[in-house]
Amino acid sequence: MTTTPLLEVKDLHVEFRTKSGVAQAINGLNFSLNAGETLAILGESGSGKSVTAQTIMGILDMPPGHIAGGQILYRGEDILTMNETKRRKLRGVNISMIFQDALSALNPVLPVGWQIAEMFRVHRGMKRGPAKKKAIELMQRVGIPGAEGRVGDYPHQFSGGMRQRIMIAIAIALDPDVLIADEPTTALDVTVQAQVMRLLKELQVENNMGLILITHDLGVVADVADKIAVMYAGRVMEAADVYEIYAKPAHPYTKGLLESIPRIDAEGDRLSAIPGLPPSLTDMPSGCPFNPRCPYATDLCVSDRPELLPAAEGHYSACHYREDVYQGTIEPRQEAQA
Amino acid sequence: MTATAEQTTDPFAGEEVVLDVDGLVKHFPLKQGIVVKRQIGAVQAVDGVSFQLRRGETLGIVGESGCGKSTLAKLLMRLEEPDAGEVRFRGEDFLALDGEELRRMRRKIQIIFQDPYTSLNPRMSVGDIIGEPFTIHKDVVPKKGIRNRVKELLDVVGLNPDHINRYPHQFSGGQRQRIGIARGLALNPDVIICDEPVSALDVSVQAQVMNLLEDLQDEFGLSYIFIAHDLSVVRHISDRIAVMYLGKLAELGTEHEIYGGPAHPYTQALLSAVPVPDPTLRGKREQIVLKGDPPNPANPPSGCRFRTRCWKATDYCAEVAPELTVRPGISQAAACHYAETNEDVAAMD
Numbered sequence: 280m281t282t283t284p285l286l287e288v289k290d291l292h293v294e295f296r297t298k299s300g301v302a303q304a305i306n307g308l309n310f311s312l313n314a315g316e317t318l319a320i321l322g323e324s325g326s327g328k329s330v331t332a333q334t335i336m337g338i339l340d341m342p343p344g345h346i347a348g349g350q351i352l353y354r355g356e357d358i359l360t361m362n363e364t365k366r367r368k369l370r371g372v373n374i375s376m377i378f379q380d381a382l383s384a385l386n387p388v389l390p391v392g393w394q395i396a397e398m399f400r401v402h403r404g405m406k407r408g409p410a411k412k413k414a415i416e417l418m419q420r421v422g423i424p425g426a427e428g429r430v431g432d433y434p435h436q437f438s439g440g441m442r443q444r445i446m447i448a449i450a451i452a453l454d455p456d457v458l459i460a461d462e463p464t465t466a467l468d469v470t471v472q473a474q475v476m477r478l479l480k481e482l483q484v485e486n487n488m489g490l491i492l493i494t495h496d497l498g499v500v501a502d503v504a505d506k507i508a509v510m511y512a513g514r515v516m517e518a519a520d521v522y523e524i525y526a527k528p529a530h531p532y533t534k535g536l537l538e539s540i541p542r543i544d545a546e547g548d549r550l551s552a553i554p555g556l557p558p559s560l561t562d563m564p565s566g567c568p569f570n571p572r573c574p575y576a577t578d579l580c581v582s583d584r585p586e587l588l589p590a591a592e593g594h595y596s597a598c599h600y601r602e603d604v605y606q607g608t609i610e611p612r613q614e615a616q617a
Numbered sequence: 618m619t620a621t622a623e624q625t626t627d628p629f630a631g632e633e634v635v636l637d638v639d640g641l642v643k644h645f646p647l648k649q650g651i652v653v654k655r656q657i658g659a660v661q662a663v664d665g666v667s668f669q670l671r672r673g674e675t676l677g678i679v680g681e682s683g684c685g686k687s688t689l690a691k692l693l694m695r696l697e698e699p700d701a702g703e704v705r706f707r708g709e710d711f712l713a714l715d716g717e718e719l720r721r722m723r724r725k726i727q728i729i730f731q732d733p734y735t736s737l738n739p740r741m742s743v744g745d746i747i748g749e750p751f752t753i754h755k756d757v758v759p760k761k762g763i764r765n766r767v768k769e770l771l772d773v774v775g776l777n778p779d780h781i782n783r784y785p786h787q788f789s790g791g792q793r794q795r796i797g798i799a800r801g802l803a804l805n806p807d808v809i810i811c812d813e814p815v816s817a818l819d820v821s822v823q824a825q826v827m828n829l830l831e832d833l834q835d836e837f838g839l840s841y842i843f844i845a846h847d848l849s850v851v852r853h854i855s856d857r858i859a860v861m862y863l864g865k866l867a868e869l870g871t872e873h874e875i876y877g878g879p880a881h882p883y884t885q886a887l888l889s890a891v892p893v894p895d896p897t898l899r900g901k902r903e904q905i906v907l908k909g910d911p912p913n914p915a916n917p918p919s920g921c922r923f924r925t926r927c928w929k930a931t932d933y934c935a936e937v938a939p940e941l942t943v944r945p946g947i948s949q950a951a952a953c954h955y956a957e958t959n960e961d962v963a964a965m966d
Contacts, residue, residue: 323819424909438910439682468681468846470907473890477906495820498849498892502899521896539824541853543876543891549831550853552824556789 283355284311285489286335286374286457291349293330293513295560296342302560304330306513308349309587312489314456319492319500319521322510325557328493331510332461335491336376337366353457372402375450379462381442385434391445392418392430398452417448421478440471444478451482458483459491464499476503497540501525509533512558512568515587519594529596529605531573567598574611575600629671629856633707635807635840636670636693636726641702643688647915660915662688664864665702667941670808675834675841677855677872679848679887681911685864686844690812693842694728695719707807724754724804731813733793737785743796744781747771750803757804770799775829791822798829802837810842815850827854848891852876860884863914863922866941870949878958880944880951883923889962903961921953929955 293305305327312318322328333339335351337358350357353374358366378384386394395417396410405413411430418426421444434442443463450458460479464472480503483490494500500507500521507524509517509532517530528534535553555572558564564571570580579599590601603609644659663685670676680686691697693704695711704711706722714722730736737746747767751758758766768778774795785793794814801809811830815823831854833839845851851858858875860868860883868881879885886905893902907926912918920938924930934954941952 323821440910468911469848469890470681470886471910473892473904473906476892496892497820497894501894501896502892504896525894525896536820537894539821540894541824541827541849542894543849543852543888544893544895550824550828552828553821554825556791556822557819 282313283352285314285316285354286491287311287350287352288331288335289350289352291331291334291351292347293327293334293339294345294347296345297561300561303563304344304513304560305334306563308510308513308515310508310515310518312457312491314489315483315487317483317490317492317503317505319494319504319507320510321494321497321500321507323495323557325512325560326510327513328510329461330513332376332459332491332493335459336374337370338376368402371398371455372453373455374457374459375453375455376459376461377443377446377450377463379465381439381446381466382434384446385442387434390431390433391437392432395445395448395452398449402453413452414448417452418445421445421448421451421482422474423448438471439467440475443467443471443475447475447478447482451486451488454486455488457489457491459493461493462495463492465494465496472499479503497536509536512563513560514568514597515595516569516598517594517596518587519596523591523594527591527594527605527607529590529594529601530569530598531575531604532569534604535572535574575604575609576612629674632671632673634669635672635707636842637703637705637708638669638693639667639703639705641666641689641692641704642700643685643692643697644700658915661864661917662914663692663699664917666861666864666866667702668859668866668869670840670842672807672840673834673838674857675843675855677851677858678842678844678861679846679851679858680861681846681887683863683911683914684861685914686846686861687812689861690728690810690842690844693810694726695723720754724750724757725806726808726810727801727804727806728810728812729794729797729801729814732817733790733797734785734817736797737793739785742782742784743767743771743776743788746785746796747799747803750800754804766803767799770802773802773833774799775825789822790818791826794818794826795829798826798833802833805837806839808840808842810844812844813846814843816845816847823850830854848887860887863911863917865922866952867923868949868951868953869941870951874949878947878960879962880947880949880956880958881923881953882927882929882955884951885959885962886926905962923953929953931955 288308288310291305291308295302295304320328351359392414395414399405399410399413415426415430423441423444464475504521506520508515511532517533538551539553553572558568566581566584570576585597585599587595587597590596590605600609641663642665643663644661646656647658648654649657678686692699744767747770748763751763771778776795815826843854852872855872857871859866862883868884879888886907889903889905909926912925918925920936921934924934939952939954941950943950944956947956947958
């Protein structure tokens with residue numbers, strides 16, 4: 280552990296202070312990312328995965344958002360305490376981001392070429408001409424056919440998959456070390472999704488980028504990730520290598536998720552659904568946030584919140600019974616039901 | 618079309634045909650001009666779709682955005698009037714009905730929408746939403762019995778009957794979808810059209826709603842038309858599957874035929890593109906990555922509509938549009954001149 284990771288998040292707390300109370304979006308988040316590595320942050324809506332991305336990028340709406348504690352270290356330096364000028368030099372240059380909905384992330388009244396070239400003009404001080412040339416190169420690199428003719432087109436003139444490619448072009452323009460992709464393919468059709476994921480993977484290998492892939496799709500994660508952090512109610516519930524997590528989940532939530540998805544390569548039996556709903560962020564259950572829905576929960580789970588601890592070598596789980604879940608030696612309680 | 622019914626493995630072979638759709642066409646005109654509007658073309662949203670739905674069966678319809686799935690749903694509900702084609706409900710011509718007869722028939726075909734946030738009126742209580750069908754169809758339940766019937770329906774879909782006075786915003790996405798299902802069930806329909814019923818829901822809640830739909834089907838003998846873009850979800854719930862591309866059916870067969878040996882190149886590409894939640898299969902599955910995007914439905918390619926993205930396409934494909942028929946060596950119907958089953962991309966264990 281002598282090398283500093285590219286990006287490290289330590290005990291991050293983010294809350295939203297609203298009129299109807301304080302919503303704790305992130306409650307003590309920890310993870311690290313190395314160069315060339317793909318970390319998937321997996322979670323359902325409201326689990327805090329997008330807030331995590333926004334906090335790292337420094338684009339969280341504050342107020343109502345408020346960083347209540349923790350550190351985000353980029354190459355060992357805390358970016359939360361940096362001044363805005365310094366932070367700005369990081370954003371887009373060293374750490375950049377792709378959003379889910381390309382149509383609303385791109386500026387509708389500017390040509391796409393202009394929007395890509397802007398990166399070079401603002402951060403590298405290039406003149407218009409050379410910046411435009413760079414933009415065309417990038418459009419070719421992300422696989423937009425006829426890039427030279429389309430550099431002056433507006434976002435609405437492109438299809439969903441092409442728009443997402445333009446966003447990727449903007450994000451990788453300055454060869455960032457860290458790329459955060461927030462649900463990059465959720466709005467796309469399957470055949471286009473496959474194209475975009477393939478492109479992202481190629482670019483990552485080419486540039487040795489650290490990729491943070493935020494998604495709810497267990498299929499996409501299995502295809503591209505190296506390690507996974509499963510989030511629930513603002514916490515990491517389980518973190519491990521991708522093969523480990525799918526083969527031997529050590530947290531009841533992950534186990535439940537894997538069992539509840541229909542698979543394309545299996546015929547339909549009844550799905551084992553996770554009962555109940557994710558907790559409200561303004562009204563967290565005591566102890567383990569998953570305890571109201573967990574088939575294995577005991578009194579201990581209601582009184583004490585489990586820490587993220589190893590269940591096996593390199594496999595972390597925030598469950599009191601992580602070893603038993605990991606080994607598959609735990610039985611659901613009799614009265615366990617929705 | 619009849620080919621699948623002849624299959625001995627088909628458990629619905631002897632069942633009554635509830636819905637018989639033949640050559641359904643819907644073109645939306647594109648108009649230009651401010652004062653004098655001229656028609657400059659048409660979006661061929663649905664262009665000759667035929668299938669049969671039998672009692673207790675689930676027909677899954679898959680396809681990418683813009684392929685006409687939702688227009689098809691609207692046509693079957695008669696929310697849009699088709700330009701050509703026939704829809705027979707239990708042998709009766711559904712498209713010829715109007716007035717009171719149409720209203721009576723509409724009871725039998727209901728729809729569940731994709732977005733549980735916009736498909737429920739935020740100013741109506743749950744009791745009013747689910748009870749509204751009874752105020753339109755007055756002879757189903759006497760006025761005094763409506764409230765009790767609504768409570769029963771809430772119970773059937775797994776919601777607390779005491780929440781009858783609550784408003785939609787007080788429910789989560791999955792619960793709202795249950796409200797939509799209860800409303801669909803209110804008039805004891807025979808057919809429910811589910812237009813992307815789970816795609817707006819979280820993974821853990823999606824399974825709850827799919828299980829509910831399956832339970833209701835068994836309990837009431839419902840037939841479903843299940844429209845979705847998620848191939849895993851469709852496979853899970855469907856008995857037969859129709860693959861749509863640009864307003865036409867590309868392939869139609871049982872769940873086993875389509876997923877076990879897809880014959881149309883589009884189906885093959887679609888199946889191979891779906892990520893499987895199992896990292897050990899990484900790099901081991903054959904992936905067909907299609908080039909480009911689906912063409913514009915206002916100006917579809919001549920002949921076979923898939924030919925612009927197809928790796929098998931020849932000059933013949935540009936001239937003659939392939940029929941959706943059963944071809945030698947394949948048990949399901951496929952609309953491709955060069956259809957052949959490809960088990961390498963099959964999604965089987």
